[in-house]
Amino acid sequence: MWNWDYAMEVGAVLLRALPAALLAAATGFVIASTVGLLIAALIRSRFAAVRRTASGVAHFIRSTPLLVQLFFLYYSLPMLVPVSMTAFWTGAIGLGLHYSTYMSEVYRSGIDALPKGQWEAATALNLSKRRTWFSVVLPQAIPPVLPIMGNYLIVIFKETPTLSAITYIELLLRAKNEASVSYRVFEPYTIVGIIFIVGSLLMSFLVSRLEIRWKRRTSV
Numbered sequence: 001m002w003n004w005d006y007a008m009e010v011g012a013v014l015l016r017a018l019p020a021a022l023l024a025a026a027t028g029f030v031i032a033s034t035v036g037l038l039i040a041a042l043i044r045s046r047f048a049a050v051r052r053t054a055s056g057v058a059h060f061i062r063s064t065p066l067l068v069q070l071f072f073l074y075y076s077l078p079m080l081v082p083v084s085m086t087a088f089w090t091g092a093i094g095l096g097l098h099y100s101t102y103m104s105e106v107y108r109s110g111i112d113a114l115p116k117g118q119w120e121a122a123t124a125l126n127l128s129k130r131r132t133w134f135s136v137v138l139p140q141a142i143p144p145v146l147p148i149m150g151n152y153l154i155v156i157f158k159e160t161p162t163l164s165a166i167t168y169i170e171l172l173l174r175a176k177n178e179a180s181v182s183y184r185v186f187e188p189y190t191i192v193g194i195i196f197i198v199g200s201l202l203m204s205f206l207v208s209r210l211e212i213r214w215k216r217r218t219s220v
Contacts, residue, residue: 007187010178014191017174018199024091024170025157031096032156033149036103040111041133043104058101067162070094074166091163095156106148110141143214150207154200161192171195 042054061069074090077083085093114137122132164173175188182188 003184003187006182006184007191010175010182010188011191013178014171014174014188014195017169017171018195020088020168021157021160021170022199024088024095024160024163024168025153027088027092028095028099028156029153031093032099032103032152035096035100037107037138039100039104040107043108044111058104061098062101066094066098066159067165069098070162070166087163087166087168090166091160091168095159095163099152099156103149103152106145106152107141109148110145111137113144114141146214147207147211150203150210154203154207157203158196158200 039054039058042050043058045051045054070091073085073094074087078085118136118140119132122136127136160170161172163170164176167173169177171192175192178188179185
């Protein structure tokens with residue numbers, strides 16, 4: 001049966017672990033957004049070898065389970081190269097690299113939606129590649145896809161329990177530790193579920209508000 005006293009106690013402990021999950025999600029999202037943009041740009045390269053390599057790497061990462069990638073980064077990679085990362089950075093980089101491949105498709109949709117005339121105008125003005133991308137293409141391509149990027153932030157947040165597999169102390173691992181001490185699993189895991197539901201709903205609300213604001217701005 002539900003024990004309210006124990007639930008309040010374990011709830012306070014789990015809430016203290018929430019910032020760790022949010023930090024991992026936010027860092028992973030920043031990495032995913034940055035690397036995803038790089039992949040999207042490389043796939044549009046005029047060099048076939050670059051396009052095929054970027055596309056192949058993206059397909060390979062998307063076709064591999066996130067958990068396997070985390071295990072490789074945390075346990076196998078240090079055996080191959082002299083690199084040692086903390087569980088936090090391994091988890092954040094793993095999340096970021098995994099979802100960068102999906103984020104690249106988001107960027108691609110925004111870039112492909114850009115009228116061809118914008119590219120032609122940049123060429124006519126003799127703009128450099130760098131200026132074309134940062135002054136013409138990205139300012140128009142990114143804003144429409146921000147709501148979709150926000151949805152991926154929610155997805156990354158919900159994936160943070162996977163990091164418990166590489167000993168990163170986030171919500172799920174903290175709940176497991178509490179359950180192993182008290183031999184009660186009902187309250188810890190239920191509270192973890194509630195925290196993720198509430199957190200995801202709040203993020204979804206913020207993303208929907210962002211989308212509404214963008215639609216109002218573009219309709220003016």
